[in-house]
Amino acid sequence: MADLSLRGVAKRFGEQVAVEAIDLDVAHGELVVLLGPTGAGKTTTLRLIAGLETPDEGEIRIGGRDVTGEPPAARDLAFVFQQYSLYPHMTAYDNMAFPLRAPARRAAEGAIREKVAEVARLLHIGHKLDSKATRLSGGEMQRVAIGRALVRDPAAYLMDEPLSSLDAKLRSELRLELKRIQRETGATIVYVTHDQIEAMTMADRIGVLREGRLAQVGTPREIYETPRNVYVAARLGTPAMNLLPGDLLPVEGKPAGAVTVGARTEHLHLARAREGGGAGTVRRVEHLGDQNPVHVEVGEHTLVTLGDAALELRAGDRVDVRLDAPLFFGRDGERLAACPRCGRA
Amino acid sequence: MNGAAMGKSSAHSVAEPSAGARRLAGAIVVAYALVTMIPLVWILLTGFKTPPDSISYPPKVVFEPSLEGYVNLFTNRSRQTPEYMASLPPPETWYDRLVRSRNMVITGPSRFADRYVNSVIIGFGSTFLAVFLGTLTAYAFSRFRVPLQDDLLFFILSTRMMPPIAVAIPIFLMFRELGLSDTHLGMILLYTAVNMSLSVWLLKGFMDEIPREYEEAAMVDGYTRLQAFFKVVLPQATTGIAATAIFCLIFAWNEYAFALLLTSGEAQTAPPFIPIIIGEGGLDWPAVAAGTTLFLLPVFVFTVVLRSHLLRGITFGAVRK
Numbered sequence: 001m002a003d004l005s006l007r008g009v010a011k012r013f014g015e016q017v018a019v020e021a022i023d024l025d026v027a028h029g030e031l032v033v034l035l036g037p038t039g040a041g042k043t044t045t046l047r048l049i050a051g052l053e054t055p056d057e058g059e060i061r062i063g064g065r066d067v068t069g070e071p072p073a074a075r076d077l078a079f080v081f082q083q084y085s086l087y088p089h090m091t092a093y094d095n096m097a098f099p100l101r102a103p104a105r106r107a108a109e110g111a112i113r114e115k116v117a118e119v120a121r122l123l124h125i126g127h128k129l130d131s132k133a134t135r136l137s138g139g140e141m142q143r144v145a146i147g148r149a150l151v152r153d154p155a156a157y158l159m160d161e162p163l164s165s166l167d168a169k170l171r172s173e174l175r176l177e178l179k180r181i182q183r184e185t186g187a188t189i190v191y192v193t194h195d196q197i198e199a200m201t202m203a204d205r206i207g208v209l210r211e212g213r214l215a216q217v218g219t220p221r222e223i224y225e226t227p228r229n230v231y232v233a234a235r236l237g238t239p240a241m242n243l244l245p246g247d248l249l250p251v252e253g254k255p256a257g258a259v260t261v262g263a264r265t266e267h268l269h270l271a272r273a274r275e276g277g278g279a280g281t282v283r284r285v286e287h288l289g290d291q292n293p294v295h296v297e298v299g300e301h302t303l304v305t306l307g308d309a310a311l312e313l314r315a316g317d318r319v320d321v322r323l324d325a326p327l328f329f330g331r332d333g334e335r336l337a338a339c340p341r342c343g344r345a
Numbered sequence: 346m347n348g349a350a351m352g353k354s355s356a357h358s359v360a361e362p363s364a365g366a367r368r369l370a371g372a373i374v375v376a377y378a379l380v381t382m383i384p385l386v387w388i389l390l391t392g393f394k395t396p397p398d399s400i401s402y403p404p405k406v407v408f409e410p411s412l413e414g415y416v417n418l419f420t421n422r423s424r425q426t427p428e429y430m431a432s433l434p435p436p437e438t439w440y441d442r443l444v445r446s447r448n449m450v451i452t453g454p455s456r457f458a459d460r461y462v463n464s465v466i467i468g469f470g471s472t473f474l475a476v477f478l479g480t481l482t483a484y485a486f487s488r489f490r491v492p493l494q495d496d497l498l499f500f501i502l503s504t505r506m507m508p509p510i511a512v513a514i515p516i517f518l519m520f521r522e523l524g525l526s527d528t529h530l531g532m533i534l535l536y537t538a539v540n541m542s543l544s545v546w547l548l549k550g551f552m553d554e555i556p557r558e559y560e561e562a563a564m565v566d567g568y569t570r571l572q573a574f575f576k577v578v579l580p581q582a583t584t585g586i587a588a589t590a591i592f593c594l595i596f597a598w599n600e601y602a603f604a605l606l607l608t609s610g611e612a613q614t615a616p617p618f619i620p621i622i623i624g625e626g627g628l629d630w631p632a633v634a635a636g637t638t639l640f641l642l643p644v645f646v647f648t649v650v651l652r653s654h655l656l657r658g659i660t661f662g663a664v665r666k
Contacts, residue, residue: 052561072564079565085558089580098576102567148566158565
């Protein structure tokens with residue numbers, strides 16, 4: 001295992017800028033999640049680290065060694081692809097043994113068998129090793145694909161949305177499993193996803209990408225609680241953060257120049273309004289069982305928050321909406337620190 | 346409102362043809378197969394007729410089978426006087442006896458076997474070359490940003506746009522100059538060149554279908570691109586390679602015009618040889634038919650052997666789109 005560092009890395013495809021000015025350090029044994037929507041440059045960044053793309057600018061180092069110009073095979077990395085790229089003409093066992101049989105670092109067949117069996121046990125696919133890759137279910141295929149990376153002891157693991165093709169149950173299972181494996185083995189991992197839950201639960205640090213640039217890098221807590229700007233803030237939280245005009249609702253601590261208030265569900269308190277009062281009207285309540293997202297219309301804006309089940313709100317009810325220590329954003333979208341003494345009623 | 350229309354076809358899926366349509370389709374296929382089989386069956390039968398039977402009119406469908414055609418195909422014979430025939434020791438083999446019953450003796454083997462071997466060498470040699478080069482070329486076109494890619498591909502295809510025989514004279518002159526006339530190498534190169542366009546275009550389609558992730562995964566795992574190509578891409582491309590090989594072989598095997606023009610002795614293939622097998626008083630039809638039958642066999646076997654690859658078609662890849 002080793003540390004990774006990217007300095008001023010840029011990549012263009014023709015006119016299209018894929019990533020630009022990426023500076024990122026991943027420490028030994030750290031799991032860094034790259035988070036962003038489709039087209040933000042997550043996968044390109046990963047491919048640049050792997051050597052599947054050559055950067056137009058910048059420098060990539062693995063374990064202190066400059067690998068910018070080296071072919072993928074020389075970088076000693078393991079890559080898990082989004083589309084499980086198992087070789088259909090091989091069995092699950094041969095797929096997992098494939099990296100260990102590479103001419104660059106060929107291992108003895110006995111050692112390979114041991115290692116594959118060990119990893120297969122870890123991923124609960126020991127009984128499927130003799131099956132053809134095409135005979136496996138989606139979840140099994142993806143576990144074999146992850147297993148193919150885990151049989152090696154590379155400088156770092158690169159994972160490109162490895163869980164995105166799985167169903168919810170398997171995804172949450174494997175998420176915990178991967179995190180456990182990472183903790184136990186002290187693996188260095190760069191993990192790409194657009195799933196904020198994966199990012200929050202797995203990451204030591206999150207890098208939020210926006211249009212090819214790193215908008216912010218920090219621990220999940222930092223990213224969640226002190227996002228640098230509206231964009232980063234909007235990536236995390238369920239339901240998504242409500243962005244409201246600064247003067248829509250009275251709020252304490254609003255700094256000068258705050259044009260937007262970012263209110264997540266924990267910043268919003270609903271209460272049934274007295275007859276004829278209330279700032280908002282309930283438009284819709286979704287009953288998901290464990291959560292009940294409530295859509296509340298305030299003036300011309302609709303905000304979504306989780307309702308207290310005890311309130312038993314229904315469409316048409318009038319509610320009071322109270323903001324409690326939300327986030328504030330200036331005209332340029334940058335977050336402004338709350339000013340404790342401002343706007344006190 | 347549309348409940349009546351929807352409730353109607355509950356017996357089977359609307360996507361499936363009805364039993365009547367399927368029977369009709371089956372009948373058409375069988376009828377077509379029978380029609381195309383007639384010439385083949387006729388050739389097969391003619392090979393086992395005697396020369397008089399083969400040209401009798403009306404044509405004989407029921408006849409006494411004879412191996413004379415096959416014997417004549419493989420031998421040269423000469424007619425002898427009855428006195429000479431009587432002076433010979435008794436015949437040693439069944440084919441000796443057969444030939445002598447016609448008042449002839451075998452003077453030696455014919456050149457059919459040589460021609461046949463030439464066909465095998467040239468047909469399979471050029472097929473191997475065309476598919477090998479075509480695979481590499483198609484892979485390069487499929488995976489790399491080749492400058493002028495579209496123009497090059499069009500150029501490769503354009504070699505097919507005129508009848509090959511249109512360039513026969515220039516090729517004849519070139520071959521004479523280069524000493525390639527009537528050589529195996531010359532014919533292999535020529536057929537390879539003609540087949541390249543087919544091979545590159547077919548295989549590029551198959552290569553495009555193989556996801557890049559396969560090679561990329563292998564390359565990250567410590568393989569070079571060439572190793573990844575052989576380990577991962579080639580096994581995925583077997584279906585396409587088999588299909589391409591069949592098409593290339595059929596062309597090279599059956600090619601007549603170039604073979605007639607550019608070969609005469611050493612490297613002559615079977616196609617220009619078979620139709621001019623002369624017997625007594627004209628073409629020896631049973632021998633021609635026997636030669637044709639034997640000539641059909643390798644392509645037939647080759648196609649049957651590779652058919653499983655063709656039928657397997659698209660492997661349901663483990664890559665999700």
